[in-house]
Amino acid sequence: MTETLPALVQRATELSRDWRLSSVRAWKQRTGALAIGYLPVYVPREVFHAQGVLPVGLTGAGDDLEIIKGDAFYQSYICHLPRSTIELGLNGSLDCLDGIVFPATCDVIRNLSGVWRMQFPSKMSRYLDVPQDFDRAMGGVFYRHELEDIAREIHERGGRKLEAEALRASIRVYNENRTLVRELLTLRREAPWKLPTAELYVVLRAGLVLPVEEHSAMLRRYRDLAQADAERRPRDQARVVLTGSFCEQPPLGLIKTLERAGCYIVDDDFVPVLHWLRGDVCTEGDPLANLVTAFLEDSIDSPVRYCGDGTKGQELVQRVDESKAEGVLFCAPSFCDPALLDQPMAQAALDGRAIPWTSFKYSENTGQFHVIREQAGTFADSIKLWSEA
Amino acid sequence: MSVSTKNPPLAATAKDDSQVRQKQMIAAHYARLARASESGEKNVYTFVPGNLTELLRSFDLLPVLPEINALQSGMRGKSAEYIALAEKLGHSEDVCTYVKCDIGMLKSGNVGPTGERLPSPDLLLLSYTGCFTFMKWFELLKQEYQCPVVMLHVPYQAEGRITDSMRAYVTAQIRQKLIPALEQVAGRKYDEDRLKECLARSAQAEEDLVWVLQSAKNRPSPIDAWFGAVYYVGPIFSAFRGTPEAVEYYRALRVEIQERLTKKLGPVTPDGMMTEEKYRLVIEGPPNWTSFREFWRMFAEEGAVAVASTYTKVGGMYDFGFRHDPERPLETMAEYCMGCYTNLDLSTRVGILTRYMQEYEADGLLVNSVKSCNSFSAGQLAMLREVESRTGRPVGFIESDLVDPRYFSASNIKNRLESFLQMIAQKRGGAA
Structure with a gap:
């Protein structure tokens, strides 16, 4: 029987909340291959895939798990994601993973790699230091060494040796996935009532645990079903860009709350690994070099990436323009250094263009949305009532 | 009864000579920075971890360390008002107070801890060593000053060792990016003997x-x-x-x-x-x-x-x-x-x-x-x-x-x- 839209969204929701990683366990049982986790925000999943490994995106446990042991590892002024990651490690939920890669995101995630290594010394634990120098001859050479090192370790732990042809094939598979993601994001910009963010979010997030081929099939199916649903009609909501939620993810209830408060989220930072690279990665020539070049030259702007020659906040303004948004929601996790340190610069750029914004914070386990609902609702109303547009 | 007993009265003595001397050195450096516009001496803002003071000094450039400014402001009772100002300007209560203290000081006229105005930077040298916040800090400063910025990305010793690749990466950045920028600011060639x-x-x-x-x-x-x-x-x-x-x-x-x-x-x-x-x-x-x-x-x-x-x-x-x-x-x-x-x-x-x-x-x-x-x-x-x-x-x-x-x-x-x-x-x- 063909899967209906509600059934597909239900399946995606279950996958996105599956912190016990039951789908990953099933995949491992079926294939006997390795599964390696990774923290936000970006890792080159193509390398894992080419080595026969399932890359598994880790985003904590949201509001589905009470954190007890994890809190004993972190002071009150540190964000929530490392606590839930440790909790999941200690309660056995991540046992099916053969290792975890911690990309350079901030000092907390960097040090989490060390805590993890001390707690689970037999598992692979790798810090992926991504370059902040974007010159091919410097940052590029360094990054290539980093990737080769990780590939070597995966091979030593039972993954396939990284071969050029396999990597080229993996790049093709991920290019297809990226194309579908871009297509969905564009469709949402054009008709956010057809692809509500709370729905699109879980469909995208399912890609953190599914094999990429299955995820691409899900995206295709979702695209077709959502577009065909004639019941979905536009409402008088304010079009907003949501920014700041690129690492620790908000609870689904928060996204639903924002939409119910009168906002159409037409652009966001959620699950950035899926759209970190703006375009396709070249499939001709040396595939590893192509991945490196794509990272250096085709990554999105992000608070975790050094803004060298560019102007801070400019890309956010561009996103507002391209999505025809009427305002911006700064929606960052509490104690998130990259997001919160970036915010004044981004806000200044918006002020320069008289683009309205409002800001609030959350934790992945935030359970009360009343205040945020009022704030977002007032913001949306003010846009609809008094905006020059 | 408490197990711990208080220490006998501390013997009154003057400060260590070294402490006095150290304070004089730091004060003299701030005074030199304050005179920079008259003396024509150029300066480079950079950070304590990963500072390349020898290289700067070999070009006769004066280092300015924002963390030192912040801690000095803290010791002299100035940091609370600087932080309050930065928060009023939109900086989150959650983030590093060194950054907010520095931003507040800058917005208050960039008067240094000794009460004299600090010069604006001729170069921002972002030595991104051991602290992610440094990167954001200098992105913030970059918006305030019309001067070049050099990023020196220093990889983290995640595996407890320095690899050849890490060493080559940092060395290449120093040679190919930093030194040319310093030559430009100082108006002189790199002198390796110096x-x-x-x-x-x-x-x-x-x-x-x-x-x-x-x-x-x-x-x-x-x-x-x-x-x-x-x-x-x-x-x-x-x-x-x-x-x-x-x-x-x-x-x-x-x-x-x-x-x-x-x-x-x-x-x-x-x-x-x-x-x-x-x-x-x-x-x-x-x-x-x-x-x-x-x-x-x-x-x-x-x-x-x-x-x-x-x-x-x-x-x-x-x-x-x-x-x-x-x-x-x-x-x-x-x-x-x-x-x-x-x-x-x-x-x-x-x-x-x-x-x-x-x-x-x-x-x-x-x-x-x-x-x-x-x-x-x-x-x-x-x-x-x-x-x-x-x-x-x-x-x-x-x-x-x-x-x-x-x-x-x-x-x-x-x-x-x-x-x-x-x-x-x-x-x-x-x-x-």
């Missing part, structure tokens, strides 16, 4: 500094290796590494400490010389600056001496053998940057703390966890447990902040410190 001379002087000063820090292995320790050592590392962490003044300072400091050692004297504290050393502590984390002397007194009154600390290694880790090597000028600077304490992985940090506990015969490890510094703080609780399990010695935990006085709760800290010291005393069988 740099080598600076590096040779650095090694001399480092040798004496290590001797001084390791003097704490003696009983009683002639120094306090956290509060007191903040003054000792001042010149080498800030603007003076590689200069003749630094060589002279550290030679004189060594003579001073040798004299204290010969006389079996304890460290000088805010209220004079400590007469009885009761507790020997290893300290992890930076101190609080807004109540620095009050904080120090809490330890001194209990007869608690820091015999080793990690904060005194953030600007360079010299006590396990690293010295700047003038024969490999760029490579040695790259290795220096990567070796700074907060650029080391947690297992290595645990290894260092464990070694300190053993080699300095410490009674316990105390962590001062500061809200502002995730580079230090994230993971400290796991480190604490690991050190406890490896050494079997008591560990303690207090919380404060760098320069935000709202996060310094004296009674809370004092309670926790006293409990920790009691725990040590009980472990000794009430011998204290």
